């Protein structure tokens with residue numbers, strides 16, 4: 001069994017090394033999901049927002065112009081420094097940066113109008129605890145808005161996909177199915193007001209190379225897809241396997257819960 005420290009250290013090491021890449025990554029900088037997050041939250045000019053695991057700062061930057069203040073937090077110091085430099089270069093003066101572990105948010109209860117967390121909980125050793133912390137720091141009536149990997153309900157496929165993602169990126173800890181997400185929100189006292197699925201096709205080779213996978217690892221990833229359980233192949237919609245054009249889709253969830 002993994003210790004709680006292990007995935008946290010892996011995240012810090014990995015994101016510390018690739019911090020600038022996340023600032024410039026177009027898939028993090030833009031996307032339907034960012035616009036949709038703003039639409040769902042309907043942010044107000046007097047709002048105080050917490051962005052958890054801010055990465056390159058793109059979610060914080062998206063909300064900054066339409067709220068009073070954003071506190072952008074991350075566990076990786078190099079990531080925070082890169083995000084701060086980037087967000088400030090974009091002229092956003094109302095974003096402040098603080099180190100924080102998502103599972104131990106260093107803020108008082110009922111402080112924020114909105115808590116956001118995008119493409120990060122699958123790195124956390126204890127996502128249940130993060131959702132509870134997110135709920136704790138929200139005002140009554142506030143919103144927790146999360147966008148992250150989504151797994152199928154089928155356990156065989158879900159385990160396979162977690163293993164596949166982890167081989168590509170060792171800081172991937174665990175992703176969840178829709179029913180697990182809803183359960184985590186409800187158990188934290190949040191009423192789920194929105195869920196939607198976002199599907200994106202990836203070319204296997206560039207997807208693996210972006211995380212620094214060696215040719216040997218890409219070979220193993222290819223073999224995994226070849227031998228995948230039928231339920232996983234169906235979820236991943238694998239195409240052109242065995243060619244340079246091999247591709248698959250991954251699924252993300254956008255979930256919002258009101259306190």
Ligand SMILES: C[S@@+](CC[C@H](N)C(=O)[O-])C[C@H]1O[C@@H](n2cnc3c(N)ncnc32)[C@H](O)[C@@H]1O
Pocket residue numbers: 008011012015022028029052053054055056057058059073074075076079100101102103117118119120123124125
């Ligand atoms: C893919 S990036 C996040 C992208 C970003 N939210 C965005 O919208 O572009 C994942 C981030 O999670 C952070 N992270 C990983 N584990 C964490 C933890 N336990 N607490 C806080 N941040 C964590 C990493 O340092 C990294 O910056």
